[in-house]
Amino acid sequence: MIEKLNDEERAVALAGLPEWGGVAEPDGISRSFSFGNFVEAFGFMTKVALLAEKADHHPEWSNVYGRVEIMLTTHDAGGLSQRDIDLATAINALAA
């Protein structure tokens, strides 16, 4: 069973993900991505979807034209876990 990160683990993880901010409710992290148009944004979402499915860890997200908002939390743990940090790191690599 995956567990929530403790305060120290959380601080270390967030320091390594400066583009991501903490979300209180639900306990997680979020990042906003901007693309030039809808096709680029949706192409990015398609890549994230494949990553997420492979990891069996799925984002809560929204898209408006070229903007994609992603929030990561672990339902099974009731908050932020290492699985969110791993997925955020992989998403950052995709967006780089």
Ligand SMILES: C[C@H](O)[C@H](O)[C@H]1CNC2=NC(N)=NC(=O)C2=N1
């Ligand atoms: C049954 C299934 O494996 C679980 O519900 C997985 C799927 N994707 C998930 N995604 C996220 N973000 N949190 C989870 O706890 C989670 N659990």
